[in-house]
Amino acid sequence: MERENYSAEYFERALARAYGCEMLLVENFHIEAVSQKGENFCSVIYRVALDFRRSPGGALESGKYILKDLLPAAAALGSNEKDMFELLLPAMQAILEEAPKEIGERKLSANCLLAEISAGKELYIMEDLGALGYGSFDRRQGLNLEEAKICVRKLAQFHGASKVLFEKKPELIQRLSPSHYANGLNDRFAQALVLEGTEYAAEAFAEELPEISKKMKAQIPDAYTKRMRDVVDPNKSSLNAVIHGDPWLNNIMFDSVNKKATLVDFQNCYWGSPAIDLYFLFYTSLKHELLLNSQDEILNHYFDNLLETLRHCGYKDTLPTFGQLKDEMKRCLFYGYYTVVCELPICCSSPEASVDFGVHTFVNTDAMLKKRHQLFASERVRQTIKSTLLMLDSEGILETP
Template identity: 25%
Template sequence: MTSSMESNISAPWMDRAWIQEVLRDVEMDPSLSVTDCHVTDASSKGDHYLSEMQRITVHLQRAGCTNSRMSLIVKNLPAGEEMRKQLACSTAFPNEIKFFSQILPKFEAILESAAAGCFKPLAARHIHSRDTVPYFLVVTDLAPEGFRMAARQRGLELDHCLLAMKALARLHAASVALRDSDPLLVESMKENIFSEEPPSGILQGFSKPSIVSIAKLVRQWPDGGEATATKLLDLADTFCQRLRQQLSPEGNRLNVLIHGDLWTNNMLFKYNDVTGGVEDIRLVDFQLAMYSSCAIDLQYFIHTSPRDEVRVAHTEDILREYHRELSSTLQLLGQAGKAVTFRELMDEYERKGVYGFLISLFVLPLFMADCENAADTEVLMSGCNYSESSDERSSNKEFVKVMKRLLPLFEKKGFF
C-alpha cells in the first residue's frame, strides 16, 4: 500500500518512518510497524486562526496482533508567511505544548487519584511535540471516539454550556491543586498572546480592523449614532493595553490556569446515539492558556459561545453550574479551603466585565463569520484595512443582533 503522507503533510520530514519511530516510543512497542499513512485537512477556513491542523490516519502492524488503525491530529504553524513570522516569536505554541506535555497529565493524575473513575479525560492525549521553531504538536484524534464540534455560527444550547462549565471547573480546580505541589510550573504560564509586552502583532492586526468595522456598522444603524461609533474608534488605540490590564493576575485568590480561548470550536462534544443528547466533552486548543483570574475564562465563554437567547436567559444558571462543579471538585481534591462563595465569584465576574466587552469587539465577529467571509489572516497581518475591502464579518445578521443588544449595555456600564 502506498502512503499518501509525503505529498500532503505540511512538514515534509514527518514521513512514515518518523511516525513509526514516534509511535514505537509512545506505545513502548519496538515491534510496531506503520504500513500506511493518509493525511487530510482537519479544519476549515474560519475554524482556527493561529494554527494549521491535519489529520493523519495511520495503519499499524504489531507482533502477534491483528492490524489496527490510529488517527492523530498534527498542529503546525499556519501556512501564511506573516502569521508564521508572528507566531514563531509568540507564546502560543510553547504555551500549548507545555500545557499538553507537562500540565494536562498532572491535572488528570490529580483528578484520578482523588476519585478513581469519576473524572473523564479533559482533552486529547499528547503524543509528540517540538517546542522550538518550527513548532508542532501531535495529539490523539478524538473524532473516532465520536467527538465533534458544535455548529459554530448557531451558538451553544444550554445543555452544551452546562457541560462546558463542568469541564472548565475541573480544569481550574486541578490547577489550584497543582499550584500547591508545583507552584513554579503553574506560575510559569505568565502570559499569552493577548498579554505579551510589547503587544503581539497578531493582537494588533486582528483587533483594530474588528473595532473599525463595528464602528462603521454602528454608523449605519437607524438607532445607532456618531457618538457611539467615535467612542469605539477611540478605543482602538488603547485596546491592547486594556486587554493586558484585565489579564494581569494581581495576586488574586481566584487565579487559576485558564484555558484562555474557551469558545465553541475549542470544545468537542459527544452525543448519545439513541437520544441525540449531548453527553460528553473534551477541551482543545490551549494556545492562550495562562495564569490569570478564573473569571477571564467565564467572560470569554459567555461572550463568544452560547446562543444569544441562552446568553440572555441563562447566564446566571451557567455561572452557577460552574460554581457548583468548582466547589465540589475542590472539596474532592482536598482544597475546600480555596473555594469561594457564589457571590464572590459573581463579584469577580463583574470586575472582569471589561474583558467580556473587549472580546465581543475583538473575536466575536471572527467567530460568527461564515466560511466565505472568514478573515484572511495574511491580509490582516499585512496592515491593510480589512474592514474597507472584502470584510463582511460584522454584516452577519446574528452578529448585528447580538451587538445591538450588547453595545448599549457595555456603554451604560462605562466600558467605553
C-alpha cells in the same frame, strides 16, 4: 516541514519515540488535511489513520491520530501548549483521576503522544477525539442551554484541577508565560485583531449608536490597552486558575450521545481569572437569547461544578465564594467587551467570509478590511454586538478614566 514530509516513515519515527519502541513498524498509512475554511486560523490540522506493530512480528494495532502543525506566523508568537501537553495537563488529569467516582466524567483533553518545537515550527501528535465519539459544534448556531452547561462544567474541572495543582506543584504553573496581552497590544497581530477591530466596530455602529461609537474610539489605544493589561493581570484578581484562554465552541469537542465535552487547543493558557474564560465562551459561543436571559443560570452551574471539583480533589485552601466569582465577572467585564467586538465576528464567520481567512489575513490591512465587511454583514454579529454595547455603556465600561 512541508505537507509531503508527513509520511509513514515520519510517523514510524514519531510513534517509536512516543511508545518507546525502537523497532516500531507502520503499515496501511493514511493522512488527510482537515478543512481549513475558518475553522483553524493558526494551524493546519491533519487526520491520520494507520496500523502498526511495536516490533517485527508483533501484534498489529490500529491508531487514529490528529497532527496539529502551527503556521510559522503563529509559532513565532510563542505558546504555552508544549508545557500544557507535556507537564500540566497530565498532572491535572491525574488529580481528577484520583477523585472519587462522584465527580463523574473527567477527561480534560486528548492525550498528546509527541510535541516538537524548533525554529518557526511547532507540531503535536495526539489521539483523535473523533474516533472516541467526540464531534464539533456548529459555530454559526451557538450553544443551547444544555450544551452551555456541559461546556462550563468542563471549564470548571479544568480550572479546579489547576488550582489543586498550584497547591501541589506551583513550579509547574510558574512555567506558563503570562497572557499575550500582559505587556500591551504591541505586536502586529494584537493591533490588527484588537485595536483595529474595535475601531472598525465603532465605525460600523457610528450611525446607530453615535455616542457609544465616540466613547469606543476615545479609548484607543492608551486607555484600552491599560484596561486590557489590568484584566489579564493575576495580581489584580481575587480568584485565579490556569485558564484556557480561547474556549470558544470550536475548541470544545462534544460527545452528544454521552453528553460530555473535552477541550482542545492549549496555546493561550495562562494563570489568570476564570472570568476571562467565561466571558470568552459566553460572547463567542452562546445563542443570543442565552446571552440575554441565562448568563446567571450558566454561571451558577459553573460555580457548583468548580466547588465540586475542588472538594473532590482535596483542595486545601479556603473555597472560593460565589461573591468572589461575581466580583471577578464585574472586574473582567472589559474582556467581554473585547470578546464580543473583536472575536465574535470571526468565530461565527460565514462560509463565504471563511474562505482564505487565516493568521496571514490579520497583517494584511486591505485584506482584513474586506474580511471585516463580510464578518459584520452577519445579523447575529450585529444584533449581539449592538445589544452588548448598550449594556456595556450602562455599566460604564466604555468610559475613558
